[in-house]
Amino acid sequence: MPTLTIDGKEISVPKGTTVLEAAKTNGIHIPHYCYHPALAVVGNCRMCLVKIEGMPKLQTSCSTAVAENMKVFTKTDEVRKAQQGVMELLLINHPLDCPVCDQGGECDLQDFSYGYGAGKSRYEFEKQTFVERSLGPVIKLNMNRCIRCTRCVRFCQEVRGKAELDFFYRGQHSELATYDNQELTGALQGNLVDVCPVGALTSKDYRFKSRPWDNRDVKSVCPFCEKGCSTDITVKWRTGQLLRTKPRYNPDVNGHWMCDHGRFGYHAIFDGQRVQKSEATIGGAGLSVVPREKAYAAVYEASKRIRERDGGSVFFGLGSPHASNEDNFMLAKFMKDAFQCAHFGLNATEDSGEAEDYPGFKIPSFKAPNLQGARDAGITEQGVGYAGLRTAIGKGEVKALFVLAGNRFSDWRGDFELMKRVDLLVIFELLPSPLHPLATATIPAAAWTETDGTMTNMQGRIQRFWRGVDPAGDAIPQWQALVELGQRFGLQGYQQLKRAEDAFKLLAASTPGYAGLDYSKIGDRGVLRVVEEAALAR
Amino acid sequence: MEATLIKHIGHTAFRDIDTFVQGGGYRAVEKAFGMRPEEVTEAVKSSGLRGRGGAGFSAGMKWSFVPKESQLPKYLCCNADESEPGTFKDRQIVEYEPHLLVEGIIICCYAVGIHSAYIYIRGEFAYGAEVLENAIAQAYSRNYLGRDILGKGFDLDVTVHRGAGAYICGEETALLESLEGKRGQPRLKPPFPAVVGLFNGPTVINNVETLAAIPSIINNGADWYAAIGPERNRGTKLFSVSGHVVKPGVYEMPLGTNLLALINDCCGGIRPGRTLKAVIPGGASASVLRAEECNISLDFDSLAKAGSMLGSGGAIVMDDSTCMVKVAHTASRFFYEESCGKCTPCREGIGWVEKLFRRLESGGGRETDLALISDICDNVKGKTLCPFGEAFSAPLDTFVKKFREEFLEHVRQKRCPFGNPPPDPVH
Numbered sequence: 004m005p006t007l008t009i010d011g012k013e014i015s016v017p018k019g020t021t022v023l024e025a026a027k028t029n030g031i032h033i034p035h036y037c038y039h040p041a042l043a044v045v046g047n048c049r050m051c052l053v054k055i056e057g058m059p060k061l062q063t064s065c066s067t068a069v070a071e072n073m074k075v076f077t078k079t080d081e082v083r084k085a086q087q088g089v090m091e092l093l094l095i096n097h098p099l100d101c102p103v104c105d106q107g108g109e110c111d112l113q114d115f116s117y118g119y120g121a122g123k124s125r126y127e128f129e130k131q132t133f134v135e136r137s138l139g140p141v142i143k144l145n146m147n148r149c150i151r152c153t154r155c156v157r158f159c160q161e162v163r164g165k166a167e168l169d170f171f172y173r174g175q176h177s178e179l180a181t182y183d184n185q186e187l188t189g190a191l192q193g194n195l196v197d198v199c200p201v202g203a204l205t206s207k208d209y210r211f212k213s214r215p216w217d218n219r220d221v222k223s224v225c226p227f228c229e230k231g232c233s234t235d236i237t238v239k240w241r242t243g244q245l246l247r248t249k250p251r252y253n254p255d256v257n258g259h260w261m262c263d264h265g266r267f268g269y270h271a272i273f274d275g276q277r278v279q280k281s282e283a284t285i286g287g288a289g290l291s292v293v294p295r296e297k298a299y300a301a302v303y304e305a306s307k308r309i310r311e312r313d314g315g316s317v318f319f320g321l322g323s324p325h326a327s328n329e330d331n332f333m334l335a336k337f338m339k340d341a342f343q344c345a346h347f348g349l350n351a352t353e354d355s356g357e358a359e360d361y362p363g364f365k366i367p368s369f370k371a372p373n374l375q376g377a378r379d380a381g382i383t384e385q386g387v388g389y390a391g392l393r394t395a396i397g398k399g400e401v402k403a404l405f406v407l408a409g410n411r412f413s414d415w416r417g418d419f420e421l422m423k424r425v426d427l428l429v430i431f432e433l434l435p436s437p438l439h440p441l442a443t444a445t446i447p448a449a450a451w452t453e454t455d456g457t458m459t460n461m462q463g464r465i466q467r468f469w470r471g472v473d474p475a476g477d478a479i480p481q482w483q484a485l486v487e488l489g490q491r492f493g494l495q496g497y498q499q500l501k502r503a504e505d506a507f508k509l510l511a512a513s514t515p516g517y518a519g520l521d522y523s524k525i526g527d528r529g530v531l532r533v534v535e536e537a538a539l540a541r
Numbered sequence: 542m543e544a545t546l547i548k549h550i551g552h553t554a555f556r557d558i559d560t561f562v563q564g565g566g567y568r569a570v571e572k573a574f575g576m577r578p579e580e581v582t583e584a585v586k587s588s589g590l591r592g593r594g595g596a597g598f599s600a601g602m603k604w605s606f607v608p609k610e611s612q613l614p615k616y617l618c619c620n621a622d623e624s625e626p627g628t629f630k631d632r633q634i635v636e637y638e639p640h641l642l643v644e645g646i647i648i649c650c651y652a653v654g655i656h657s658a659y660i661y662i663r664g665e666f667a668y669g670a671e672v673l674e675n676a677i678a679q680a681y682s683r684n685y686l687g688r689d690i691l692g693k694g695f696d697l698d699v700t701v702h703r704g705a706g707a708y709i710c711g712e713e714t715a716l717l718e719s720l721e722g723k724r725g726q727p728r729l730k731p732p733f734p735a736v737v738g739l740f741n742g743p744t745v746i747n748n749v750e751t752l753a754a755i756p757s758i759i760n761n762g763a764d765w766y767a768a769i770g771p772e773r774n775r776g777t778k779l780f781s782v783s784g785h786v787v788k789p790g791v792y793e794m795p796l797g798t799n800l801l802a803l804i805n806d807c808c809g810g811i812r813p814g815r816t817l818k819a820v821i822p823g824g825a826s827a828s829v830l831r832a833e834e835c836n837i838s839l840d841f842d843s844l845a846k847a848g849s850m851l852g853s854g855g856a857i858v859m860d861d862s863t864c865m866v867k868v869a870h871t872a873s874r875f876f877y878e879e880s881c882g883k884c885t886p887c888r889e890g891i892g893w894v895e896k897l898f899r900r901l902e903s904g905g906g907r908e909t910d911l912a913l914i915s916d917i918c919d920n921v922k923g924k925t926l927c928p929f930g931e932a933f934s935a936p937l938d939t940f941v942k943k944f945r946e947e948f949l950e951h952v953r954q955k956r957c958p959f960g961n962p963p964p965d966p967v968h
């Protein structure tokens with residue numbers, strides 16, 4: 004561990020660490036553009052110059068490895084002049100169109116100009132201009148704003164694994180483009196927006212929708228595959244509108260990136276007709292909108308009749324890898340408490356078979372986030388998933404069915420006739436479920452952005468997501484609806500379950516591998532559940 | 542003093558391998574094969590030969606930096622990109638002494654343990670490339686190249702690669718990128734090419750003239766070479782002299798030759814009726830010398846001490862009819878067009894400086910422009926990724942500092958006092 008000083012502060016860092024990284028981990032900020040922790044070091048922006056004692060020229064801290072007894076200075080007059088010089092030069096041909104630029108407010112060019120620039124320019128000539136270009140379905144390029152740091156080029160080469168983006172022409176004329184003006188390909192394009200430190204690459208999806216100071220970011224987890232990338236969801240303060248999803252750095256899961264399926268997947272939920280009201284069939288009539296309590300009452304009455312007629316064994320809980328640990332746990336708990344029923348299955352367990360392997364990022368093929376968590380939470384499958392359920396229904400063994408995330412009923416084969424043999428069908432749904440017309444009662448469910456909770460990804464990593472926006476209409480977290488339903492059934496202890504974490508603590512207490520966990524212990528990056536040797540042996 | 546580098550300049554006969562061999566050619570290869578490789582490197586080291594591509598680094602030292610054992614193949618890249626304005630000396634070797642170059646390449650590769658060499662030749666030198674190709678084909682046919690050369694168990698392949706018209710590809714790491722088929726832009730150093738070079742293998746990069754000097758060092762001995770020229774600046778050098786002299790051309794002279802002697806004795810002096818005003822001694826990247834500074838020894842150290850450099854040895858001589866603002870603008874325009882654009886200070890700085898020079902030459906400049914140019918140059922100097930930043934910021938700043946009065950005269954008269962029209966627009 005070499006020991007060096009940076010601005011007089013003594014620090015020790017592992018051998019091979021660069022001066023820039025050493026400074027960063029010790030709270031000293033050195034401005035930089037081309038450096039990105041996950042990309043090759045190229046040293047082209049020259050923003051990170053520092054003074055190193057004994058070296059005649061200033062050195063790029065991004066590319067200089069620390070050495071024993073090295074003395075680094077980041078704030079000398081010489082360094083400041085160099086920083087001001089680079090800033091001025093970066094801006095002479097820059098349009099300074101911050102008021103109409105998407106990046107404005109979250110832009111390194113703005114920030115470092117304020118922090119390290121001279122605050123004025125001496126350039127009086129015409130600026131160089133380029134026309135705006137589309138780089139494919141996701142990205143818009145405004146070359147005027149580009150500082151040619153080549154982060155995007157390196158991203159395509161190193162992470163996406165296809166050299167489809169590069170600079171053409173030379174010097175000040177150099178212009179970013181794709182070969183033959185083809186569209187960018189692959190499912191990692193959105194990352195280019197994050198990787199670009201300025202407003203040159205903007206997202207066609209997000210552009211012009213908001214300004215950063217009107218937004219807040221809420222920590223979340225991507226629910227579109229079993230990888231479970233850590234994300235931030237951006238919410239507009241005033242309207243509560245969900246604006247975009249960005250990857251949140253998590254070295255244990257997704258690093259700096261996420262895929263476009265996850266990034267833009269929220270549209271599938273939020274652009275659709277969200278279910279906003281609960282509905283129930285009252286007195287033999289068809290479904291009609293009712294207050295939630297009425298729906299619960301309908302479920303209670305029907306359950307009572309069926310139970311008296313057929314006993315508890317005809318009740319079946321269909322959990323979902325699209326629902327949280329809390330949701331699945333409460334379904335299992337409610338079924339057991341109310342009906343002493345132990346019949347469970349999972350819907351939407353089919354693998355898409357569409358894995359994507361990029362050199363720097365792997366996208367798994369199973370497109371639901373919480374298969375592991377649902378199983379852990381007590382949805383131990385009976386028979387063979389939905390196929391088993393169909394057989395059971397056919398034999399008349401299932402008369403009451405409770406379905407989580409009914410909108411994600413991807414296993415559904417359109418067998419309405421079969422489903423009619425179920426007397427009580429309760430569906431929790433974000434969007435109308437294909438089974439909706441057959442339901443006895445439906446409850447509008449909150450999306451992952453609208454509630455707190457946890458999911459357990461393919462690694463067995465338990466991850467936390469936070470409520471960022473208000474639920475649509477009367478939507479309610481599924482675990483909470485099950486708590487309310489339990490209260491209507493007069494079940495013991497349901498009064499005390501007020502927050503998602505209460506449900507989680509019960510889950511933790513009864514689930515091997517989750518023992519002793521609470522939300523604070525899970526933290527931002529999640530924790531691996533402890534798999535006991537006994538469980539592994541099984 | 543006998544020429545060793547361009548003995549046959551003007552005589553196409555020596556492109557033919559038989560004529561060349563009859564004149565004593567390829568004898569150095571045989572002699573070198575009789576030595577151990579380390580001995581060859583040692584001889585080049587003690588000869589004092591310094592690189593002729595501009596930086597003047599000891600050739601023998603450079604060879605000795607290449608690791609003996611390497612997992613990856615080692616390479617030699619002969620730098621024949623010669624694009625420095627005012628420089629046209631490698632071209633003479635390529636066109637009139639192609640076998641001398643091949644001979645130097647074989648010896649270098651033998652010394653360093655290299656089995657594949659590339660000659661990266663400036664794209665515009667189509668003719669020179671053809672001459673080289675023919676010479677190489679002949680050398681293969683006589684087994685000076687190829688497998689088991691001269692029965693000594695040494696293999697070597699030489700390939701000619703033509704550049705695509707970028708000055709920056711003469712910079713050694715940009716050359717490597719270009720050879721690899723990538724955008725010709727410099728790499729961050731370290732690692733240095735001697736350790737990680739072409740296709741990641743250890744690589745020697747030497748200028749044409751450097752390699753062409755090797756055979757005579759081997760033939761005549763290191764001591765013979767080390768006796769030519771002043772301390773630390775040994776051997777003969779090619780000087781390409783252009784501009785306002787009576788006989789412009791390429792002259793081979795010992796290092797340490799006086800600049801005025803080169804102009805007057807070799808080149809027949811300044812053209813009649815005119816007086817010397819200034820000389821750019823080492824290609825456009827070298828800082829200009831005023832007439833009164835021209836009584837100077839042409840060697841690496843003396844020119845560095847005078848704030849300029851020997852560079853490529855391309856001397857651009859200017860008489861009193863020359864407008865130095867126009868010269869400065871012309872130089873800035875070249876660098877503006879040739880900056881590769883990879884790093885910020887060079888890419889942006891040179892464009893700005895070119896515009897300021899243009900405005901000054903057009904008569905629209907201000908006195909404050911001079912300080913501004915100097916300050917921009919200062920913000921570039923020492924802050925770029927490759928030496929190109931210095932290559933323009935130092936000489937352009939020097940124009941402003943040494944010819945301040947002439948610049949101010951443009952400002953006062955609001956036109957070029959030499960009557961030059963405003964420069965054409967750049968595209």
Ligand SMILES: Cc1cc2nc3c(=O)[nH]c(=O)nc-3n(C[C@H](O)[C@H](O)[C@H](O)COP(=O)(O)O)c2cc1C
Nearest residue numbers: 592593594620622623624711712713747748751928
């Ligand atoms: C911008 C730039 C252009 C260069 N152009 C050439 C060139 O055309 N030919 C050359 O031999 N060296 C050129 N060089 C120098 C090379 O980088 C390198 O130092 C040289 O080829 C090494 O050979 P030497 O040691 O034999 O001189 C250039 C350097 C820079 C920075």
Ligand code: SF4
Nearest residue numbers: 149150152153155199
């Ligand atoms: S588009 Fe953005 S990431 Fe790409 S080179 Fe330009 S500034 Fe850098």
Ligand code: SF4
Nearest residue numbers: 882883884887927929
């Ligand atoms: S100094 Fe100029 S030529 Fe060298 S890397 Fe930077 S932009 Fe390219």
Ligand code: FES
Nearest residue numbers: 035046048049065
């Ligand atoms: S961050 Fe170091 S040169 Fe760009």
